[in-house]
Amino acid sequence: MKAKRMLKLFAVLFAMTLTAAACGSGDSTSTTTSECGSDLAVAAGESVTDLSVALVAPSAKDDVAFTQSMVDSLTRLGIEPQITDGTFVVEEAAAAIRGYAEDGIDIIVAHGTQYGGSLAEIAPDFPETSFIWGTSADNQGIANVFAYYPEADQGGYVNGLIAASIAGADGIGVVGPVEAGDAVAYIEGFTLGAEAGGSSTSIVYTGSFSDVALATTTAEAHAANGVAVLTGTSQSAVGAVNVATANDLPWFGTQSNTEAWSSDLTVASQVYHWDVVLADMIEKIEGGTLGGEAMALTLENGGLVMEFNGCYDLDSSVKSDAEAAIEDIIAGEIATK
Amino acid sequence: MEHAPLLTMRNITKTFPGVLANDDVSFDVHAGEVHTLLGENGAGKSTLMKILFGLYQPDSGEIRLRGEVASITSPTSAIEQRVGMVHQHFMLVPTLTVAENVALGLPSNRGFRTDLDAVSERIVEISEQYGLSVDPSIEIWKLSVGERQRVEIIKALYRDAELLVLDEPTAVLTPQEVDDLFVILRQMTANGTGIIFISHKLHEVLELSDRITVLRNGKVTGDTTPSETNRQQLAEMMVGREVKLAPDKPHVDLGLARLQLRDVSVKGDRGTIAVDGVSLDVHAGEIVGIAGVSGNGQRELAETIAGLRPAESGSSVTIDDADLTKAGPARTRAAGLAYVPEERMKDGAVGEFEVSENLLLINHGDPKFRRGPLFDFAKIREHCQRLVDQFSVKTPSLDTPTSSLSGGNIQKLIMARELDSRPSVILAAQPTRGVDIGAAEYIHSELIEQRNVGVAILMISEDLDEVLGLADRIAVMFEGRIVTVIDREAATREALGLAMAGG
Amino acid sequence: MSQFFTVSVLVATLATAIKFAVPYLLAALGETIGQRSGVLNLGVDGIMLLGAFGGYYTVIQTGSHLQGILVGLGIGLAIGIVYAYVTVFLHAQQGISGIGIFLFGLGFSDLLFQELVGTPKPIRPLPTLDKLPGVGGIFEPLVDIDIVGPLLFDHNLMTYMAFLLVPATTWLLMKTTFGMNVRAVGENPQAADSLGVSVAKTRLIAILIGSSLAGIAGATLSLQLAIFQHNLTNGIGFIAVALVYFGAWRPRWVMAGALLYGLVTATRIRWQSLDIIPQGASDIAAMAPAIITILALVLLASRVRGPAALTRPFSRH
Known part of the structure; x- marks a missing residue:
């Protein structure tokens, strides 16, 4: 049994190494370009583990944003988790997490910063269970909790740099949710990138992750102010994408690929591939380490991938500038925060 | 040949679990007469009227209207058969206008839209015919109690009521308003309306009625006319034994002023002044009665004396020379106050x-x-x-x-x-309101007993008979002020009534 | 700063406020009628969510906005029947029954969405006048008029309906026999009953009108935003109930409250987008609409008493 598992893991690692080698060195795993009109559905990968996995997440599993990115990542790892989604209410999530732990699930992914407090209570009660929690740069010092977080500022910088080349002096409108977590990191990185590219951002935090009406109103305000590009984050951003479509403004996405919402106007999306850190974590869990550290998604480790929309006709020099910037970020030559 | 009575209720029996509310009651009303239904609480008057108004169905017995057997299944069917009722607690919607209240429940001649202008015209006609002056466009909450009662009567007349039931209509009125009401009622009987008058105020019953039926414990115990009877007899028919209506009051020498009020001003629930500079002494061995229509500051004054409501600065309340102006209820009681509040089930x-x-x-x-x-x-x-x-x-x-x-x-x-x-001081607010005659008699004799042994008693009452029967001195309150203080010997019902209306 | 006070920005802010206020206004007007009859419905938000999903899904299936709105209405009507049965005929406590309706709407709309749609996909938004199929050309010159154009003509039909419903609601309440009955049963149901007005029937109809408008409000929201997702309303229904209280049960004041709420929201967003409000203050700014609207309406309307029989079930004995 154990040997078989090891074999499987070896196979996956081997495949990944091959892919990396085939694509050439370094940065190219950090960008992809979709074929215009292609289906964005994520293909299930070869399963990396026989351990049972459950996912608890705040928004819908197919929200084209935060929660879906995790579901897609698990799918890529060949994992079909039990899912409790839509638990904006922390108490409901806590009940679900505890329920999965009591049911003997091996790995419970608590996909929401706001679940940290509940985990601090629950995890010590189930020392045999591993909890994977994010986004957070700190595992709260609990032995059976892994934390994960995206260095969202990196992709934000790249998005901002590209956006500046389109917007120029007209500026870029940013629709932010709550001023916290990876939303802030993304928006600050984006602003640095935009400024490096000679443009500027106007930022509004609506105060809600989920209020589509407010996000819509905010995007309309930006549009009325005459910005040339829009970007935004959180599941409420769908409202802003609709405004971008209505006003024919290019859109930059983050967390998940937003081409599903705006196939013509999405220029690029920073996509979280949680699977990179998840694979590391699962490997450690199988090795008997149930937690104890925080892992970051970066452009370097392939946790952050810039996905360019093949339907959007982006100037090739801009794209190569962006790819150069990615290399510089990986090399540590550009500071994104 | 004599006309059939407007209403005949024959051998009505109605039982509720454990209670025989109406026991073989027969009762009739002719067009153009006032027939009074007299009885204590629980004697069966309201059950009988609820049967007439279709709210209850009798177990046995029959109702005839104008000689025909009538089936009255609901208030609506009562109204359709031209029976009207003025409830003791007015059935009015305070935020609606007079015209809207009158039109409520009736079809509009414009279909979906209201026809309040036509309704108002008809109201003015009725008002003029019966002397019921009221502005159809005014909201009910802006009207006085007497005016509201007129609206209730107009509501019945507007529906062409031939038989009108008035349940304790004088309970909330000043003596002047009662006189006005009686004028209106006589005008209605002159026009052929039959009226059922429910009251326990004996002098009013004797003044207004053509016939009187007395109920006790669900049975008819008397059927008489004012010329054949008097208050004493009526009271005994109601209670079923000998009753002392006017308690004996021996002469008692006045002692010191035990309760002293000086310039007492108090704010009401709405933050406006409800009691305005009241000064009054109550001496050992006397009952001072405060007469007045409710809502003129009596409740607020009582609560202030009891320590339940703060007085404005400059006020002073003392009992046996102890200053209690800012004392709460505990200290006030300790100083010797006994308090019988107006709302007995609430306070x-x-x-x-x-x-x-x-x-x-x-x-x-x-x-x-x-x-x-x-x-x-x-x-x-x-x-x-x-x-x-x-x-x-x-x-x-x-x-x-x-x-x-x-x-x-x-x-x-x-x-x-x-x-x-x-206690050294008793503050009794409405001590016998809603209380049967027997208990009232007992409460009155107990108060007089206390007076005789040197207690100072301040009694607040809206019942002029009670004030006149018990008090040694009578103060009349109107709009928060004491407008007059009269010795009992000098007081007449008319003078008090005038003062109660601010005259 | 000066940028904010240019006419075009002011006009755009006002236009945004008007558009933003529409779902609040529709829901609050319906709730006004219900509350005037003495029935509080805290389930407005749940009805809106179901109406929002129903409208959205209908547009996905048929492409027809009109059908979407009608489906929203139908859903509101259906839930209204349930709510009326529970509160009017079974005399259930209104507060908790409404919360039940809300929770049902929240959960069931999400379930339907997951089962029938899955990934949120944008639909064609409700067209503004100038984009109406066929007749849009007539309105195009109007929209281009300075100031008046964006304020009065750059809206979708539901916006006009919502604002026309304000005088219509006042008329219904004040000038019709039905409205008179509604006010009477909300104030003194015993009196209305004694005159043969059916309290149950009057309240039933008032509830049905209210819940239908809540359903329409939800459908309007999802069709305006051109999307549905979990808890799309984000509490609009609850704010609508609050607007009824603070608007003192008068349609005009309720409208004023909805507009003020919209205006403060629009202004706040715009000030932030122009950097007039610093980034760090965004959380406080997010609370401003609710606080300012409540304060303003409390100052205006605090003296007015609500329907005396509000939340009180009626039975004869």
Whole structure:
């Protein structure tokens, strides 16, 4: 049994190494370009583990944003988790997490910063269970909790740099949710990138992750102010994408690929591939380490991938500038925060 | 040949679980007469009227209207058969106008849209015919109680009522308003309307009625006319035994002023001045009656004296020279005040509490009821039993929930508790409102007894008969002020009535 | 700063406020009628969510906005029947029954969405006048008029309907026999009953009108935003109930409250987008609409008493 598992893991690692080698060195795993009109559905990968996995997440599993990115990542790892989604209410999530732990699930992914407090209570009660929690740069010092977080500022910088080349002096409108977590990191990185590219951002935090009406109103305000590009984050951003479509403004996405919402106007999306850190974590869990550290998604480790929309006709020099910037970020030559 | 009566109720019997509310009651009303239905609370008057108005169905017996057997199944069917009712608690919507209240429930001749202008015209016609002046476009909440009653009568007349039931219509009126009402009612009978008048105010009954039917315990105990009877007889028919309507009051020499009010001003619930500079002394050995239509500051004054409502600065309340202006209820009671509040079930007793608990409400902290840190229940029972016997509170046991007693017995219970504290001042607000004649008689004699032994009594009452029967001096309150203070010997009903209306 | 006070920005802010206020206004007007009859419905938000999903899904299936709105209405009507049965005929406590309706709407709309749609996909938004199929050309010159154009003509039909419903609601309440009955049963049901007005029937109809408008409000929201997702309303229904209270049960004041709420929201967003409000203050700014609207309406309307029989079930004995 154990040997078989090891074999499987070896196979996956081997495949990944091959892919990396085939694509050439370094940065190219950090960008992809979709074929215009292609289906964005994520293909299930070869399963990396026989351990049972459950996912608890705040928004819908197919929200084209935060929660879906995790579901897609698990799918890529060949994992079909039990899912409790839509638990904006922390108490409901806590009940679900505890329920999965009591049911003997091996790995419970608590996909929401706001679940940290509940985990601090629950995890010590189930020392045999591993909890994977994010986004957070700190595992709260609990032995059976892994934390994960995206260095969202990196992709934000790249998005901002590209956006500046389109917007120029007209500026870029940013629709932010709550001023916290990876939303802030993304928006600050984006602003640095935009400024490096000679443009500027106007930022509004609506105060809600989920209020589509407010996000819509905010995007309309930006549009009325005459910005040339829009970007935004959180599941409420769908409202802003609709405004971008209505006003024919290019859109930059983050967390998940937003081409599903705006196939013509999405220029690029920073996509979280949680699977990179998840694979590391699962490997450690199988090795008997149930937690104890925080892992970051970066452009370097392939946790952050810039996905360019093949339907959007982006100037090739801009794209190569962006790819150069990615290399510089990986090399540590550009500071994104 | 004589016309058939407008209404004939024949051999009506109605039982509720455990109660025979109407026992073979027969009653009729002719066009153009006022037929009074007299009886204590629970005598069966309101059951009989609810049957007439279609709210209850009788177990047996029949109702005939204009000689024809009538089936009255609901208030609507009563109205359709031209029976109108003015309820004691007005059935008016305060935020709607007079015209809207009158039109409510009737089809509009414009279909979906209201036809209030046509309704208003008709209201003005009716008003002029009966002298019921009222502005159809005004909201009910802006009207006085007397005006509201007129709206109720107009509502019935607008629906062409030939038979009108008035349930305790004078309870809330000033004597002048009562006179006005009687003029209107006589005008209606002159036009052929039959009126059923329900009241327990005997002099009014004698003044207005053509015929009087007395009910007791669900049975008719008397059928008479004003010329054949008098107040004493009527009261005895209601109670079923001899009654002393005017209690004997021996002469008592006045003592010192025990309760002194100086420039007392008080704000009401809405923050406006409700009591405006009242000064009054109540001496040992006298009953001072405060007469007035309710809502003229009596309740606020009583609450202030009891320490329940703060007075404005400059006011002064003293009992036996102790300044209680800023004292709360505990200190006021300790200074010798006994308080019988107006709302007996709200402020006087706790409905869910047992009789014994309510009897102990003000002195449960007394060391004599304690054994160590615990209640001495044997002693408490003994104490409560003594009070119940002494004040003849009719209760199945000391453990009975107070809310299941009758109004008169609850009031006796409160009196027992309050008087047992040997007060120097008694403040009694509406002491016999809604109380049967027997209990009222007892409460009155108890108050006079206290007066005779040197207690100072301030009695607030809207019932002029009560004030005239009990008080040694009478103060009239109007719009927060005491407008006049008259000795009993000099007081007449007319003069008091005028003062109560601010005249 | 000066940028904010240019006419075009002011006009755009006002236009945003008007558009933003529409779902609040529709729901609050319906709730006004219900509350005037003495029935509080805290389930407005749940009805809106179901109406929002129903409208959205209908547009996905048929492409017809009109059908979407009608489905929203139908859903509101259906839930209204349930709510009326529970509160009017079974005399259930209104507060908790409404919360039940809300929770049902929240959960069931999400379930339907997951089962029937899955990934949120944008639909064609409700067209503004100038984009109406066929007749849009007539309005195009109007929209281009300075100031008046964006304020009065750059809206979708539901916006006009919502604002026309304000005088219509006042008329219904004040000038019709039905409205008179509604006011009477909300104030003194015993009196209305004694005159043969059916309290149950009057309240039933008032509830049905209210819940239908809540359903329409939800459908309007999802069709305006051109999307549905979990808890799309984000509490609009609850704010609508609050607007009824603070608007003192008068349609005009309720409208004023909805507009003020919209205006403060629009202004706040715009000030933030122009950097007039610093980034760090965004959380406080997010609370401003609710606080300012409540304060303003409390100051205006605090003296007015609500329907005396509000939340009180009626039975004869």
